[in-house]
Amino acid sequence: MSVHDHRDMGWTRPAPGNVKVPSFEGVLAAIGNRVAAMVWDVENAYGRARSHDRAQDDPRFRIFLVMAVFSLVFLVLTLGAGHAALLADKGRVGAGSSRPMLTRGDLVDRNGMLMATNITHYGLYIDPREVWDRDLARAQLLEALPRIPARKLDRVLDGERRLIVASGLTPHERMAVHRLALGGVTFEPEDRRVYPLGASASHLLGRADTGGQGVSGAELAFNDQIKAAGAVGENYAISIDMRIQGVVENELAAAAIEHKAKGGIAVVADVQTGEILAMASWPTYDPNRPVAQGDNATLNRVTSAHYEMGSIFKSFTVAAGLDTGRADMNTLFDASQAFQIGKRRITDFHAKNKVMTLEEVFLNSSNIGTSRLAVEMGPDVMRDYFKRLGLLDAAPIELRESNRPTVPRKWDDSTLASLSFGYGIMATPLQAVAAYNALSNGGTYVPLTLRRGGNPNAKTHRVVSPETSATMLELMRRNVSRGSGGRANAPGLRVGGKTGSANKLVNGRYDPTVAVGSFAAVFPTDGPVTAKRYSVFVLIDEPGQYPRTGGFVAAPAVGRIADRIAEFLGVERKADRWFTATGERIPEFQDVEGDGR
Numbered sequence: 001m002s003v004h005d006h007r008d009m010g011w012t013r014p015a016p017g018n019v020k021v022p023s024f025e026g027v028l029a030a031i032g033n034r035v036a037a038m039v040w041d042v043e044n045a046y047g048r049a050r051s052h053d054r055a056q057d058d059p060r061f062r063i064f065l066v067m068a069v070f071s072l073v074f075l076v077l078t079l080g081a082g083h084a085a086l087l088a089d090k091g092r093v094g095a096g097s098s099r100p101m102l103t104r105g106d107l108v109d110r111n112g113m114l115m116a117t118n119i120t121h122y123g124l125y126i127d128p129r130e131v132w133d134r135d136l137a138r139a140q141l142l143e144a145l146p147r148i149p150a151r152k153l154d155r156v157l158d159g160e161r162r163l164i165v166a167s168g169l170t171p172h173e174r175m176a177v178h179r180l181a182l183g184g185v186t187f188e189p190e191d192r193r194v195y196p197l198g199a200s201a202s203h204l205l206g207r208a209d210t211g212g213q214g215v216s217g218a219e220l221a222f223n224d225q226i227k228a229a230g231a232v233g234e235n236y237a238i239s240i241d242m243r244i245q246g247v248v249e250n251e252l253a254a255a256a257i258e259h260k261a262k263g264g265i266a267v268v269a270d271v272q273t274g275e276i277l278a279m280a281s282w283p284t285y286d287p288n289r290p291v292a293q294g295d296n297a298t299l300n301r302v303t304s305a306h307y308e309m310g311s312i313f314k315s316f317t318v319a320a321g322l323d324t325g326r327a328d329m330n331t332l333f334d335a336s337q338a339f340q341i342g343k344r345r346i347t348d349f350h351a352k353n354k355v356m357t358l359e360e361v362f363l364n365s366s367n368i369g370t371s372r373l374a375v376e377m378g379p380d381v382m383r384d385y386f387k388r389l390g391l392l393d394a395a396p397i398e399l400r401e402s403n404r405p406t407v408p409r410k411w412d413d414s415t416l417a418s419l420s421f422g423y424g425i426m427a428t429p430l431q432a433v434a435a436y437n438a439l440s441n442g443g444t445y446v447p448l449t450l451r452r453g454g455n456p457n458a459k460t461h462r463v464v465s466p467e468t469s470a471t472m473l474e475l476m477r478r479n480v481s482r483g484s485g486g487r488a489n490a491p492g493l494r495v496g497g498k499t500g501s502a503n504k505l506v507n508g509r510y511d512p513t514v515a516v517g518s519f520a521a522v523f524p525t526d527g528p529v530t531a532k533r534y535s536v537f538v539l540i541d542e543p544g545q546y547p548r549t550g551g552f553v554a555a556p557a558v559g560r561i562a563d564r565i566a567e568f569l570g571v572e573r574k575a576d577r578w579f580t581a582t583g584e585r586i587p588e589f590q591d592v593e594g595d596g597r
Contacts, residue, residue, distance in 0.1 A: 104193065104212050105229030107205065107219070109242040110277075110452045112235070114196055116205055116219070121192040122169040124148075124177060127162035130184030134158075137182050144176045145169070167210065168192055193219070195287045201245050203281045203300035204450075217300070218450055221398035238450045239275040244268055247564045248278040252538065255557040256282045260544030265301045265429045266557070267537045268565065271437040271522060273454035274446040276397075277534070303401040306426035307539065310550065312436075312500030312520045313422035317370045318362055319439055319472050320385040323464040326377055329471070331358045333369040341414050346371050349501075349549075362475050363483030365499060367421045374420035379411035382419060388445060388463040389438060395430035396447040396458075403428055422502055432520060433537045440476075440522040442529035443469040469529045477525040481576070488521055488555035490563040492573030497521030497536075497558065499550035504542070514542055517553035523562050524571055534569060536561050 107116035124145075131137050134157045141148060148166050156163045167190060169177070174187055193208040206217015212227070214220035218238055229236040248266045256264035264282040269275060285297040299305065321327035335356050339346040348366050361369030374382055386392055394404040406426035408415045418424035430448060438445040443464040449455040464472075476496030479485045484499045500518040503510040518539040525533070538561070540553040547553070566573065 103227065103230040104191075104208060105226050105231075105233075106235045107226065108235045108237050109240045109245075110237055111241060111243075112237065113242045115201060115238075115240070115242070116193060116195050116208075118191050118230075119194050120171075121167070121190045122171075122174045122187040123164050123190050124166045124169055124174075125162055125164050125186045125188060126153075126156050127184040127186070128157050128159055129161075131157065132183050137185075140180050140182065141165075141177065141185075144180060145173055162186075197242070198288065199284045199286045200249060201240060201242070201279070202284055202287045203298075203302070204240065204276075204279045205287070207287050216401065217399065220400055221450065237452045239277065239452045239454075240279070240450070241277045241568065243568050244565045245278040245280070248561055249280045249282075249284070251557045251561050251564070252280050252282050255538070255540060255553065259540055259548075259553045261540045261553070262542035262544075263296075263301055263305075264541060265305075265537070265539040266561065267302060267429060267433050267535075268561065269433055269437060269448060269535045270454075271441040271533050271535050272446070272530070274434070274437065274448045274458065275452070275454055276448055276450055300399075300401055301539075301541065302429045303395075303397075303399050304403050304428070305541075306403065306406055306428060307516050307518075307541070308423050308426055308502045308504070309432060309516065309518055309539070310422040310500040310502030311365045311367075312432060312498050312518055312550075313425075314362065314365060314370045314420065315439060315472065315476070315498045315520070316385065316389055316391070316435060317374050317382075317420040318358065318475070319464050319468055320377060320381060321358070321373045322471055323385070323468040324377060324381060326381075327358050327373060329357060329359045332356070333358065333361055333366070333372050335361070335366050335368040339368045339371050339417070341371075341375070341417055344414055344417075346417055359475065359478070362498075363479055365484050367417075370420040371417035374416040375413050377416075379416060382416055383411055385463075386419070386425075388461065389435040390445055391425065391427055391431055391435060395428060395434050397430060398450050398455075402430055405431060422500060429537060429539055432518075433535055436520045436522065436535050436537070438463040439469055439472045440525075440533060440535060441469065442466045466529050473522070473525045473529070476522060480521075484551050485519065485521075485555055487551055488519055488558040488562075489576075490523070490559045490566070492576065493562050493566055493571060494524040494526050494574065494576060495521055495559065495562050496523065496525040497555075499555060500539075501549040501551075512548075515548040516541055517543055517548055517550040519550050519554035519558045521558045521562065523566075524574075526574075534565075534571075 104118055106114060106118075108114055128134065138153060138157055141153060142150060145166065153165055156165050169187070177185065178187075190210060191212065192210060195202065195205060204217055206214065206219040208214045208219045214223035214226065219226070222236060222238070226236045248268055252264045252266040255261075266278070266280045267276065268278040270277060279302050281299065281301040283297045332355050335348060335351075336353050346367055348364070348368055350364075352364055352366070356364065356366060356369055358369070360366070390396070391405060392407050394402045396402070405428065408419070408424050415424050434445065434448050443462060443466050444460050445463045446460050447455065447458045449458065473496060476498060477494060479498055480489050480495050485497050488495055488497055497520050500520065502516050503512050504514040504516065505511075506514050516539060518537070521536045522533055523536070536558050538554040538557045543553045
């Protein structure tokens with residue numbers, strides 16, 4: 001071989017060209033061509049040196065050649081690593097991966113407390129063609145990871161292709177399997193949604209699937225916003241205050257267990273902005289653990305369950321009467337005997353057998369009095385106010401689970417009487433909370449929301465006048481001070497509200513042993529109608545022992561909740577007009593005995 005035959009030595013001089021390649025690959029190609037040309041020139045110089053019998057230059061050129069080659073390799077590797085680390089497509093696992101990483105943002109409460117986040121888990125895959133001893137592999141895998149479905153593991157091991165056996169392995173579980181050193185066993189990362197507070201706020205938060213999509217609750221309601229926040233490395237905050245949420249869940253569970261109830265509901269909201277500060281449904285469940293479909297614990301009773309709620313609807317009837325001018329606080333209603341509508345006789349739970357003012361009708365929770373008022377106002381007025389209060393449509397909120405109510409088809413006198421005290425219509429607790437907020441905030445219906453700071457695009461409308469709202473606040477306060485709601489009082493917080501009790505239909509008849517007890521409250525009730533105040537709603541579903549009325553099963557929980565959350569809300573305690581500083585009633589005002597309805 002001639003020393004001048006460079007092609008036989010494995011080198012060819014690059015062809016000249018002026019094409020510009022702006023991409024990273026083009027830059028590497030240009031560098032390669034340039035170095036190759038330099039090496040060709042060096043080798044040519046080496047050949048010329050030998051032809052002139054300059055052997056002393058041979059080592060120098062060979063050393064230079066080796067250094068040039070290694071320098072080129074190091075440069076290419078460095079540039080490649082930098083490109084992979086800094087310029088690779090965002091969200092890709094690695095240079096050769098096509099699997100996108102999820103970018104779902106963390107869910108936090110209004111104060112930044114973590115409620116939902118992503119943690120890398122792993123999917124367990126097995127290729128049975130690479131498993132040496134399938135029986136041994138089966139036994140070891142089931143011992144290391146007992147939650148693997150045995151039947152699914154058998155199907156995969158008996159197959160002929162790579163399949164997933166289990167998903168959602170924690171790093172600890174992955175390591176336990178990895179230590180087995182089994183052939184054909186591999187893992188793939190999964191960005192899984194987890195809920196560090198376990199069962200707390202589980203119904204409200206909902207869940208997201210392994211594909212990074214919200215499927216229920218706030219995860220679904222704010223799916224796009226949560227993903228957008230995650231894409232820029234930010235959290236997404238909702239209106240819930242986990243301090244208040246914890247109190248509400250604690251008191252609701254205590255009341256439900258004490259009264260051996262089937263279920264329970266509790267909500268705290270800002271009456272001016274519509275923000276939900278706490279939402280609890282009992283029993284609850286842990287979203288981090290699989291729950292069988294149809295499990296009663298997964299139902300969010302706040303949004304999805306319907307109830308005839310009883311006497312809390314008397315607030316809506318009385319408000320309509322006041323707002324239309326059909327009645328005032330001194331208007332008299334004959335409750336000395338049952339109210340007869342056709343063949344139907346309407347009576348009071350604890351009959352007073354006397355003529356009552358509207359105030360007494362409210363404080364004594366008189367079915368007769370509110371029925372007479374509703375029939376006098378007529379179907380058009382009642383339907384109009386129920387519509388304004390949001391009782392005929394699904395409660396507007398971001399949660400997709402908000403259900404429509406079951407409303408009457410005809411609005412005759414008998415139906416109006418039933419509606420006046422909370423029968424004949426099955427509403428959701430969300431509807432009741434939003435309606436009470438409207439009576440408490442100056443008379444404006446403000447849709448409930450889980451957006452921190454309120455929903456700026458919410459469509460509000462006038463329900464009652466500010467004067468009617470002020471009167472209702474005073475009435476609700478008197479009901480706690482002197483009426484059937486006394487067990488809801490919290491010293492110094494000026495709590496007002498209304499009890500509600502209703503029997504459920506069982507086999508076509510109302511059964512007094514299967515009931516619902518509720519209490520709708522607001523505090524503080526003093527100050528202008530535009531002042532900051534908060535609603536508290538508690539419902540106990542099917543308490544298992546007598547008494548089952550709202551004043552006994554729900555009102556005490558409301559009082560305890562208000563007492564415990566007041567400091568978080570900045571509500572100042574003041575001396576009550578009808579209570580001493582220690583919360584005891586002043587004797588001269590104990591003129592009405594609360595019956596708990």
